[in-house]
Amino acid sequence: MDLESFIKETLAQISKGVSSANDALSDERKNEDGSELPKLFLLPAGTAKEQSHGVHFDVAITTQSRDEGSGGVKFKLAVVDADLGGKLSSSQEAVSRVQFSITVNQWHG
Numbered sequence: 001m002d003l004e005s006f007i008k009e010t011l012a013q014i015s016k017g018v019s020s021a022n023d024a025l026s027d028e029r030k031n032e033d034g035s036e037l038p039k040l041f042l043l044p045a046g047t048a049k050e051q052s053h054g055v056h057f058d059v060a061i062t063t064q065s066r067d068e069g070s071g072g073v074k075f076k077l078a079v080v081d082a083d084l085g086g087k088l089s090s091s092q093e094a095v096s097r098v099q100f101s102i103t104v105n106q107w108h109g
Helices: 003-025
Strands: 055-069 080-084 087-102
Touching: 003 055, 003 087
Parallel strands: none
Antiparallel strands: 055 087, 080 087
């Protein structure tokens, strides 16, 4: 899954999950006069991590390149070479860590 799809799906599922949790409890959460109590779960506006506002991501992004060919032996740093069935296969993997926060524009619940 690419990063764009991951962010989109994660944010949509968080929003739907908060709403669904409140909907599931709405019948149970009534005042004595039958009026609804305030929503139990809210996603607060802002990005202040220490106040639990916003949605904060800490993502590891992995990229991998692979070359296959025949003949010769080569050595590279952080590359594993193996001769399997007469084919030379090389792969290299890089991992980057990305941290970012998404501002919630309005209270949601």
